[in-house]
Amino acid sequence: MGKIVVMGAGSWGTALARIIASKGNNVTLWDYNEERAELLQKSRVNKKFLPNAEFPETLQVTSKIEGLLDGVEYLIMAVPSQVLRSVMEKISCQLTEKTIIVNTAKGIEISTGMRLSQVIKDEILGKFHKNIVILSGPTHAEEVAKNLPSTIVAAGESECAKKIQELFNTENFRVYESNDIIGVELGGAVKNGIAIAAGAADGIGLGDNTKAALITRGLAEMIRFGEALGAKAETFSGLSGMGDLIVTCASTHSRNRYVGQKLGEGRKLQEILDEMEMVAEGVPTVKAVYELAQKKKVSMPILEGVYKVLYEDKLATEMVKELMTRDLKREF
Numbered sequence: 001m002g003k004i005v006v007m008g009a010g011s012w013g014t015a016l017a018r019i020i021a022s023k024g025n026n027v028t029l030w031d032y033n034e035e036r037a038e039l040l041q042k043s044r045v046n047k048k049f050l051p052n053a054e055f056p057e058t059l060q061v062t063s064k065i066e067g068l069l070d071g072v073e074y075l076i077m078a079v080p081s082q083v084l085r086s087v088m089e090k091i092s093c094q095l096t097e098k099t100i101i102v103n104t105a106k107g108i109e110i111s112t113g114m115r116l117s118q119v120i121k122d123e124i125l126g127k128f129h130k131n132i133v134i135l136s137g138p139t140h141a142e143e144v145a146k147n148l149p150s151t152i153v154a155a156g157e158s159e160c161a162k163k164i165q166e167l168f169n170t171e172n173f174r175v176y177e178s179n180d181i182i183g184v185e186l187g188g189a190v191k192n193g194i195a196i197a198a199g200a201a202d203g204i205g206l207g208d209n210t211k212a213a214l215i216t217r218g219l220a221e222m223i224r225f226g227e228a229l230g231a232k233a234e235t236f237s238g239l240s241g242m243g244d245l246i247v248t249c250a251s252t253h254s255r256n257r258y259v260g261q262k263l264g265e266g267r268k269l270q271e272i273l274d275e276m277e278m279v280a281e282g283v284p285t286v287k288a289v290y291e292l293a294q295k296k297k298v299s300m301p302i303l304e305g306v307y308k309v310l311y312e313d314k315l316a317t318e319m320v321k322e323l324m325t326r327d328l329k330r331e332f
Protein backbone atom coordinates (compact mmCIF):
# COMPACT_ATOMS: atom_id res chain seq x y z
CA MET A 1 0.00 0.00 0.00
CA GLY A 2 1.28 3.50 -0.89
CA LYS A 3 1.53 6.46 1.45
CA ILE A 4 -1.70 7.40 3.30
CA VAL A 5 -2.34 10.76 4.98
CA VAL A 6 -5.49 11.87 6.83
CA MET A 7 -5.83 15.64 7.31
CA GLY A 8 -7.85 16.81 10.36
CA ALA A 9 -7.56 15.05 13.71
CA GLY A 10 -11.08 15.86 14.85
CA SER A 11 -13.41 13.03 15.75
CA TRP A 12 -14.03 11.95 12.14
CA GLY A 13 -10.44 12.15 10.89
CA THR A 14 -9.30 10.19 13.94
CA ALA A 15 -11.96 7.50 13.51
CA LEU A 16 -11.14 7.09 9.79
CA ALA A 17 -7.37 7.02 10.36
CA ARG A 18 -7.88 4.27 12.97
CA ILE A 19 -9.87 2.15 10.52
CA ILE A 20 -7.17 2.18 7.83
CA ALA A 21 -4.33 1.79 10.33
CA SER A 22 -6.10 -1.13 12.04
CA LYS A 23 -5.83 -3.00 8.72
CA GLY A 24 -2.03 -2.91 9.05
CA ASN A 25 -1.44 0.17 6.87
CA ASN A 26 0.94 2.95 7.94
CA VAL A 27 -1.14 6.13 8.30
CA THR A 28 -0.13 9.70 9.14
CA LEU A 29 -2.84 11.82 10.78
CA TRP A 30 -2.22 15.57 10.45
CA ASP A 31 -3.75 18.36 12.52
CA TYR A 32 -3.13 22.09 12.22
CA ASN A 33 -2.99 22.44 15.99
CA GLU A 34 0.54 21.51 17.13
CA GLU A 35 -0.41 20.95 20.76
CA ARG A 36 -3.30 18.65 19.86
CA ALA A 37 -1.15 16.65 17.44
CA GLU A 38 1.57 16.18 20.08
CA LEU A 39 -0.96 15.14 22.71
CA LEU A 40 -2.58 12.58 20.40
CA GLN A 41 0.79 11.16 19.34
CA LYS A 42 1.91 10.83 22.98
CA SER A 43 -1.30 9.59 24.60
CA ARG A 44 -2.26 7.31 21.65
CA VAL A 45 -5.95 8.10 22.10
CA ASN A 46 -8.32 11.03 21.44
CA LYS A 47 -9.49 11.18 25.06
CA LYS A 48 -11.92 14.03 24.65
CA PHE A 49 -13.93 12.89 21.63
CA LEU A 50 -13.25 9.17 21.23
CA PRO A 51 -12.21 7.79 24.64
CA ASN A 52 -11.19 4.10 24.76
CA ALA A 53 -10.41 4.07 21.02
CA GLU A 54 -6.65 3.51 21.23
CA PHE A 55 -4.41 4.10 18.23
CA PRO A 56 -2.82 1.14 16.43
CA GLU A 57 0.99 1.27 16.28
CA THR A 58 0.72 1.97 12.55
CA LEU A 59 -0.92 5.37 13.20
CA GLN A 60 1.31 8.44 13.69
CA VAL A 61 0.12 12.00 14.37
CA THR A 62 1.90 15.18 13.26
CA SER A 63 1.31 18.89 12.70
CA LYS A 64 4.23 19.28 10.27
CA ILE A 65 3.21 20.00 6.70
CA GLU A 66 6.62 20.18 4.95
CA GLY A 67 7.19 16.97 3.00
CA LEU A 68 4.04 15.45 4.53
CA LEU A 69 2.53 14.65 1.15
CA ASP A 70 5.63 13.67 -0.83
CA GLY A 71 4.53 10.65 -2.90
CA VAL A 72 1.16 10.39 -1.14
CA GLU A 73 -1.20 7.89 -2.77
CA TYR A 74 -4.31 8.34 -0.60
CA LEU A 75 -5.11 11.78 0.84
CA ILE A 76 -8.15 11.81 3.15
CA MET A 77 -9.57 15.27 3.93
CA ALA A 78 -11.46 15.51 7.26
CA VAL A 79 -11.35 19.25 7.99
CA PRO A 80 -14.53 21.37 8.25
CA SER A 81 -16.05 22.51 4.95
CA GLN A 82 -15.37 26.19 5.45
CA VAL A 83 -11.60 25.67 5.95
CA LEU A 84 -11.14 22.99 3.27
CA ARG A 85 -10.04 25.53 0.64
CA SER A 86 -7.39 27.11 2.87
CA VAL A 87 -5.92 23.69 3.71
CA MET A 88 -6.00 22.59 0.03
CA GLU A 89 -4.28 25.85 -0.93
CA LYS A 90 -1.35 24.96 1.34
CA ILE A 91 -0.91 21.42 0.05
CA SER A 92 -2.00 21.31 -3.60
CA CYS A 93 1.55 21.94 -4.91
CA GLN A 94 2.70 18.71 -3.18
CA LEU A 95 0.10 16.54 -4.97
CA THR A 96 0.59 14.56 -8.20
CA GLU A 97 -1.74 12.61 -10.51
CA LYS A 98 -0.82 9.55 -8.41
CA THR A 99 -2.83 10.94 -5.48
CA ILE A 100 -6.46 9.98 -4.87
CA ILE A 101 -8.14 12.71 -2.81
CA VAL A 102 -11.03 11.61 -0.58
CA ASN A 103 -13.27 14.26 0.92
CA THR A 104 -15.19 13.29 4.05
CA ALA A 105 -16.48 16.71 5.19
CA LYS A 106 -20.19 17.43 4.76
CA GLY A 107 -21.08 20.94 3.68
CA ILE A 108 -21.17 23.58 0.98
CA GLU A 109 -18.67 26.45 0.82
CA ILE A 110 -20.56 29.50 1.99
CA SER A 111 -18.51 32.11 0.09
CA THR A 112 -18.94 30.44 -3.33
CA GLY A 113 -21.90 28.01 -3.04
CA MET A 114 -19.55 25.27 -4.30
CA ARG A 115 -19.78 21.60 -3.45
CA LEU A 116 -16.60 20.43 -1.75
CA SER A 117 -15.35 18.38 -4.69
CA GLN A 118 -15.64 21.60 -6.72
CA VAL A 119 -13.57 23.44 -4.11
CA ILE A 120 -10.90 20.73 -4.32
CA LYS A 121 -10.93 20.83 -8.13
CA ASP A 122 -10.56 24.60 -7.97
CA GLU A 123 -7.48 24.25 -5.79
CA ILE A 124 -5.74 21.45 -7.70
CA LEU A 125 -6.16 23.55 -10.84
CA GLY A 126 -7.55 20.87 -13.11
CA LYS A 127 -4.51 18.63 -12.68
CA PHE A 128 -6.25 15.32 -11.99
CA HIS A 129 -9.97 15.88 -11.57
CA LYS A 130 -10.93 12.24 -11.87
CA ASN A 131 -9.07 11.35 -8.67
CA ILE A 132 -11.63 12.84 -6.27
CA VAL A 133 -13.81 10.51 -4.21
CA ILE A 134 -16.53 11.45 -1.71
CA LEU A 135 -17.00 9.27 1.36
CA SER A 136 -20.34 9.90 3.06
CA GLY A 137 -23.08 8.07 4.95
CA PRO A 138 -24.72 7.46 8.34
CA THR A 139 -21.56 7.17 10.39
CA HIS A 140 -21.19 8.94 13.72
CA ALA A 141 -17.51 8.79 14.66
CA GLU A 142 -18.30 7.73 18.24
CA GLU A 143 -19.97 4.51 17.01
CA VAL A 144 -17.46 3.81 14.24
CA ALA A 145 -14.69 4.09 16.85
CA LYS A 146 -16.48 1.42 18.92
CA ASN A 147 -16.55 -0.88 15.85
CA LEU A 148 -20.35 -0.88 15.78
CA PRO A 149 -21.51 -2.05 12.32
CA SER A 150 -21.79 0.99 10.02
CA THR A 151 -22.23 1.56 6.29
CA ILE A 152 -21.02 4.32 3.97
CA VAL A 153 -20.76 5.22 0.27
CA ALA A 154 -17.62 5.98 -1.78
CA ALA A 155 -18.65 8.08 -4.80
CA GLY A 156 -16.39 8.83 -7.72
CA GLU A 157 -15.02 7.64 -11.01
CA SER A 158 -15.28 3.84 -10.85
CA GLU A 159 -11.59 2.86 -10.59
CA CYS A 160 -10.85 5.39 -7.83
CA ALA A 161 -14.10 4.72 -5.93
CA LYS A 162 -13.31 0.98 -5.93
CA LYS A 163 -9.83 1.62 -4.51
CA ILE A 164 -11.37 3.67 -1.69
CA GLN A 165 -13.98 0.98 -1.08
CA GLU A 166 -11.11 -1.53 -0.61
CA LEU A 167 -9.05 0.88 1.50
CA PHE A 168 -11.75 1.47 4.12
CA ASN A 169 -13.90 -1.66 4.08
CA THR A 170 -13.78 -3.85 7.21
CA GLU A 171 -16.18 -6.37 8.72
CA ASN A 172 -17.74 -3.55 10.77
CA PHE A 173 -17.45 -0.74 8.22
CA ARG A 174 -19.11 -1.71 4.96
CA VAL A 175 -18.40 0.55 2.00
CA TYR A 176 -20.70 0.77 -1.05
CA GLU A 177 -19.67 2.32 -4.37
CA SER A 178 -21.51 5.03 -6.34
CA ASN A 179 -20.86 7.20 -9.38
CA ASP A 180 -23.18 10.03 -8.29
CA ILE A 181 -20.70 12.46 -6.71
CA ILE A 182 -23.21 15.34 -6.76
CA GLY A 183 -25.99 13.34 -5.07
CA VAL A 184 -23.72 11.85 -2.41
CA GLU A 185 -22.21 15.24 -1.62
CA LEU A 186 -25.52 17.08 -1.47
CA GLY A 187 -27.15 14.41 0.72
CA GLY A 188 -24.41 14.79 3.35
CA ALA A 189 -24.54 18.58 3.21
CA VAL A 190 -28.29 19.27 3.20
CA LYS A 191 -29.26 16.68 5.84
CA ASN A 192 -27.39 18.80 8.40
CA GLY A 193 -29.93 21.62 7.97
CA ILE A 194 -32.90 19.25 8.33
CA ALA A 195 -31.25 17.81 11.46
CA ILE A 196 -31.21 21.31 12.97
CA ALA A 197 -34.99 21.43 12.43
CA ALA A 198 -35.40 17.97 14.00
CA GLY A 199 -33.32 19.08 16.99
CA ALA A 200 -35.46 22.21 17.34
CA ALA A 201 -38.55 19.99 17.50
CA ASP A 202 -36.87 18.04 20.33
CA GLY A 203 -35.96 21.27 22.13
CA ILE A 204 -39.52 22.57 21.90
CA GLY A 205 -40.76 19.23 23.26
CA LEU A 206 -42.64 18.02 20.19
CA GLY A 207 -43.13 14.34 19.46
CA ASP A 208 -42.12 11.43 17.28
CA ASN A 209 -44.81 12.29 14.71
CA THR A 210 -43.18 15.69 14.19
CA LYS A 211 -39.77 14.15 13.74
CA ALA A 212 -41.06 11.65 11.17
CA ALA A 213 -42.71 14.51 9.29
CA LEU A 214 -39.50 16.56 9.25
CA ILE A 215 -37.42 13.60 8.07
CA THR A 216 -39.87 12.67 5.29
CA ARG A 217 -40.62 16.15 4.02
CA GLY A 218 -36.94 17.04 4.52
CA LEU A 219 -36.01 14.19 2.20
CA ALA A 220 -38.44 15.56 -0.40
CA GLU A 221 -36.59 18.90 -0.20
CA MET A 222 -33.22 17.17 -0.55
CA ILE A 223 -34.40 15.36 -3.69
CA ARG A 224 -35.82 18.53 -5.29
CA PHE A 225 -32.65 20.46 -4.52
CA GLY A 226 -30.40 17.62 -5.67
CA GLU A 227 -32.17 17.15 -8.99
CA ALA A 228 -31.98 20.89 -9.69
CA LEU A 229 -28.21 20.68 -9.19
CA GLY A 230 -27.68 17.60 -11.35
CA ALA A 231 -27.90 14.73 -8.82
CA LYS A 232 -29.76 11.45 -9.38
CA ALA A 233 -32.98 11.24 -7.33
CA GLU A 234 -32.33 7.59 -6.39
CA THR A 235 -29.12 8.50 -4.55
CA PHE A 236 -31.21 10.27 -1.89
CA SER A 237 -33.00 7.04 -0.97
CA GLY A 238 -29.60 5.53 -0.19
CA LEU A 239 -27.16 5.67 2.71
CA SER A 240 -25.76 9.12 1.94
CA GLY A 241 -29.30 10.56 1.68
CA MET A 242 -32.06 8.98 3.73
CA GLY A 243 -29.60 6.93 5.82
CA ASP A 244 -27.61 9.93 6.98
CA LEU A 245 -30.74 12.04 7.37
CA ILE A 246 -32.28 9.49 9.76
CA VAL A 247 -29.18 9.09 11.91
CA THR A 248 -28.46 12.82 12.14
CA CYS A 249 -32.05 13.73 13.01
CA ALA A 250 -32.25 11.02 15.68
CA SER A 251 -28.81 10.57 17.22
CA THR A 252 -27.67 12.06 20.51
CA HIS A 253 -24.20 12.20 18.91
CA SER A 254 -25.26 14.73 16.26
CA ARG A 255 -23.85 18.24 16.66
CA ASN A 256 -26.38 19.65 14.19
CA ARG A 257 -29.32 18.12 16.02
CA TYR A 258 -27.82 19.52 19.25
CA VAL A 259 -27.67 23.08 17.86
CA GLY A 260 -31.33 22.75 16.84
CA GLN A 261 -32.29 21.39 20.27
CA LYS A 262 -30.73 24.35 22.05
CA LEU A 263 -32.41 26.78 19.63
CA GLY A 264 -35.72 25.02 20.34
CA GLU A 265 -35.10 25.55 24.05
CA GLY A 266 -34.84 29.27 23.30
CA ARG A 267 -31.04 29.74 23.42
CA LYS A 268 -29.25 32.19 21.08
CA LEU A 269 -27.20 30.75 18.20
CA GLN A 270 -23.96 32.55 19.04
CA GLU A 271 -24.09 31.41 22.69
CA ILE A 272 -24.60 27.81 21.56
CA LEU A 273 -21.71 27.94 19.09
CA ASP A 274 -19.40 29.63 21.61
CA GLU A 275 -19.93 26.75 24.03
CA MET A 276 -19.36 24.00 21.45
CA GLU A 277 -15.92 22.47 20.89
CA MET A 278 -16.92 20.63 17.74
CA VAL A 279 -18.08 21.76 14.33
CA ALA A 280 -21.80 22.06 13.40
CA GLU A 281 -21.60 22.12 9.60
CA GLY A 282 -25.31 22.83 9.14
CA VAL A 283 -24.98 26.40 10.40
CA PRO A 284 -22.99 27.79 7.44
CA THR A 285 -24.32 25.21 4.97
CA VAL A 286 -27.97 26.20 5.52
CA LYS A 287 -27.06 29.70 4.32
CA ALA A 288 -25.35 28.36 1.21
CA VAL A 289 -28.26 25.99 0.43
CA TYR A 290 -30.84 28.73 1.04
CA GLU A 291 -29.10 31.01 -1.45
CA LEU A 292 -28.68 28.27 -4.07
CA ALA A 293 -32.33 27.20 -3.67
CA GLN A 294 -33.48 30.79 -4.21
CA LYS A 295 -31.31 31.04 -7.33
CA LYS A 296 -32.58 27.72 -8.72
CA LYS A 297 -36.19 28.40 -7.60
CA VAL A 298 -36.39 25.20 -5.56
CA SER A 299 -39.06 25.11 -2.85
CA MET A 300 -37.44 24.16 0.49
CA PRO A 301 -39.77 25.33 3.27
CA ILE A 302 -38.06 23.46 6.13
CA LEU A 303 -34.61 24.61 5.07
CA GLU A 304 -35.94 28.16 4.67
CA GLY A 305 -37.48 27.99 8.16
CA VAL A 306 -34.15 26.89 9.63
CA TYR A 307 -32.39 29.70 7.77
CA LYS A 308 -34.74 32.24 9.36
CA VAL A 309 -34.20 30.77 12.85
CA LEU A 310 -30.41 30.84 12.38
CA TYR A 311 -30.01 34.15 10.60
CA GLU A 312 -33.15 36.24 11.17
CA ASP A 313 -33.77 35.51 14.85
CA LYS A 314 -37.09 33.77 14.20
CA LEU A 315 -38.29 31.59 17.09
CA ALA A 316 -38.26 27.84 16.43
CA THR A 317 -41.90 27.67 17.58
CA GLU A 318 -42.85 30.20 14.89
CA MET A 319 -41.02 28.14 12.28
CA VAL A 320 -43.11 25.07 13.18
CA LYS A 321 -46.34 27.07 13.10
CA GLU A 322 -45.50 28.49 9.68
CA LEU A 323 -44.67 25.06 8.29
CA MET A 324 -47.95 23.61 9.60
CA THR A 325 -50.12 26.40 8.20
CA ARG A 326 -48.78 26.60 4.64
CA ASP A 327 -51.21 26.19 1.72
CA LEU A 328 -52.53 22.65 1.43
CA LYS A 329 -50.82 20.51 -1.21
CA ARG A 330 -50.65 17.07 -2.80
CA GLU A 331 -47.96 14.89 -1.27
CA PHE A 332 -46.28 14.06 -4.60
Ligand SMILES: NC(=O)C1=CN([C@@H]2O[C@H](COP(=O)(O)OP(=O)(O)OC[C@H]3O[C@@H](n4cnc5c(N)ncnc54)[C@H](O)[C@@H]3O)[C@@H](O)[C@H]2O)C=CC1
Pocket residue numbers: 008009010011012013031032033049078079080081083087104105106107139140141142277278279281
Ligand atom coordinates in the same frame (compact mmCIF):
# COMPACT_ATOMS: atom_id res chain seq x y z
N1 LIG B 1 -17.93 13.46 13.63
C1 LIG B 1 -18.63 12.67 12.84
O1 LIG B 1 -19.30 11.75 13.30
C2 LIG B 1 -18.61 12.86 11.37
C3 LIG B 1 -18.14 14.04 10.81
N2 LIG B 1 -18.16 14.21 9.46
C4 LIG B 1 -17.67 15.45 8.86
O2 LIG B 1 -16.27 15.53 9.06
C5 LIG B 1 -15.87 16.92 9.09
C6 LIG B 1 -15.01 17.13 10.33
O3 LIG B 1 -15.85 16.88 11.44
P1 LIG B 1 -15.34 16.38 12.86
O4 LIG B 1 -14.09 15.62 12.77
O5 LIG B 1 -16.49 15.72 13.49
O6 LIG B 1 -15.09 17.80 13.55
P2 LIG B 1 -14.38 18.14 14.90
O7 LIG B 1 -15.03 19.36 15.40
O8 LIG B 1 -14.28 16.93 15.78
O9 LIG B 1 -12.90 18.48 14.39
C7 LIG B 1 -12.64 19.44 13.43
C8 LIG B 1 -11.25 19.29 12.92
O10 LIG B 1 -10.96 20.33 12.02
C9 LIG B 1 -9.71 20.92 12.35
N3 LIG B 1 -9.70 22.34 12.00
C10 LIG B 1 -10.49 23.31 12.51
N4 LIG B 1 -10.15 24.50 11.95
C11 LIG B 1 -9.13 24.24 11.10
C12 LIG B 1 -8.34 25.06 10.23
N5 LIG B 1 -8.52 26.38 10.15
N6 LIG B 1 -7.40 24.46 9.48
C13 LIG B 1 -7.21 23.13 9.55
N7 LIG B 1 -7.90 22.31 10.35
C14 LIG B 1 -8.86 22.87 11.12
C15 LIG B 1 -9.58 20.72 13.85
O11 LIG B 1 -8.26 20.80 14.25
C16 LIG B 1 -10.16 19.34 13.99
O12 LIG B 1 -9.18 18.41 13.68
C17 LIG B 1 -17.18 17.73 9.10
O13 LIG B 1 -17.43 18.19 7.81
C18 LIG B 1 -18.25 16.70 9.47
O14 LIG B 1 -19.52 17.00 8.90
C19 LIG B 1 -18.59 13.23 8.62
C20 LIG B 1 -19.04 12.04 9.12
C21 LIG B 1 -19.09 11.77 10.52
Ligand SMILES: O=C(CO)COP(=O)(O)O
Pocket residue numbers: 106137138139140141192195244247248253254255256257279280281
Ligand atom coordinates in the same frame (compact mmCIF):
# COMPACT_ATOMS: atom_id res chain seq x y z
O1 LIG C 1 -22.61 13.32 9.54
C1 LIG C 1 -22.64 12.83 10.65
C2 LIG C 1 -23.05 11.43 10.87
O2 LIG C 1 -23.24 10.72 9.69
C3 LIG C 1 -22.31 13.68 11.82
O3 LIG C 1 -23.37 14.54 12.05
P1 LIG C 1 -23.16 15.81 12.99
O4 LIG C 1 -22.12 16.66 12.31
O5 LIG C 1 -24.48 16.45 13.12
O6 LIG C 1 -22.65 15.29 14.32
